[in-house]
Amino acid sequence: MNALTSLHIRNAKGQRRLAMLTAYDSGSADVIDSAGADMILIGDSLGMVVMGKTDTLSVRLEDVLHHCRAVCSSPRRALVVADLPFMSYESGPQRALESAGRLFQEGGARAVKLEGGRDVLPQVRALVQAGIPVMGHLGLTPQRMAVFGGFTVQGKNAQSAAQLVQDALALVEAGCFAVLLECVPRELAAHITRALDVPTIGIGAGPDCDGQVLVFHDAMGMMPGQQLRFVKRFAHLYPIMLEAARAYVAEVREGSFPASEHGVSMPEAEHEEFIKLYGGDAPR
Numbered sequence: 001m002n003a004l005t006s007l008h009i010r011n012a013k014g015q016r017r018l019a020m021l022t023a024y025d026s027g028s029a030d031v032i033d034s035a036g037a038d039m040i041l042i043g044d045s046l047g048m049v050v051m052g053k054t055d056t057l058s059v060r061l062e063d064v065l066h067h068c069r070a071v072c073s074s075p076r077r078a079l080v081v082a083d084l085p086f087m088s089y090e091s092g093p094q095r096a097l098e099s100a101g102r103l104f105q106e107g108g109a110r111a112v113k114l115e116g117g118r119d120v121l122p123q124v125r126a127l128v129q130a131g132i133p134v135m136g137h138l139g140l141t142p143q144r145m146a147v148f149g150g151f152t153v154q155g156k157n158a159q160s161a162a163q164l165v166q167d168a169l170a171l172v173e174a175g176c177f178a179v180l181l182e183c184v185p186r187e188l189a190a191h192i193t194r195a196l197d198v199p200t201i202g203i204g205a206g207p208d209c210d211g212q213v214l215v216f217h218d219a220m221g222m223m224p225g226q227q228l229r230f231v232k233r234f235a236h237l238y239p240i241m242l243e244a245a246r247a248y249v250a251e252v253r254e255g256s257f258p259a260s261e262h263g264v265s266m267p268e269a270e271h272e273e274f275i276k277l278y279g280g281d282a283p284r
Ligand code: KIV
Pocket: 022, 041, 042, 043, 044, 045, 046, 083, 180, 182, 203, 213, 214, 215
């Protein structure tokens, strides 16, 4: 198994489309890796889909690190990218190096992703210079939702679209091996994809990006309720899991689980000896 590196991802531009999914534990990472995905993202979306929060702002470096260790508990073919969470890099290159260094050394990640454009170039340069590949993240950047006023599509007017193009070019110039575009109009994503010599990875950014990413729980249909417009459920696991959990509860209550095949019995002679010692009529 040859592990994919950021260089493989970069060189895939124009050769093949890239598939990326988030994972937060070793089981889902096994599934994603076995399916042949190119990249696994330990996204700070874990705050929402694993920790049950309404946004990603409370996710700490320790949280990403914990899930990163779980994902990297087995060697992966897919490139493992870990998110730098809110407040783990904004204050400058030194802080970014310390945070990303931990995700690399303690977590096992082989690339990091950070949100922002020209405002984070010093961080990107410092990381790349230290040998840590960086994926940029532009458009809807959930860590800045308090400023944007919510989860809203970015780059809808010509001026903000032009800003995003400049941000994308600057990120690549600073050394990013790929740029994730979240919730931007299709036309803008297509333009940025043509303008960059590294892959764009889209989510809610249309079909013209070089690759796509989805949150695992969304793609598998593990969350109840309405899905976001840009999400496609490739399975509907929530009703299946609910049904299974209900069946389990019912069988435990009525005593039909566990059945004899779900346990072990003592050898006959040992059982008789045991009864001689302690009496009783333990069921067989
Ligand atoms: O945290 C996350 O899961 C992300 C998405 C854009 C995939 O960054």
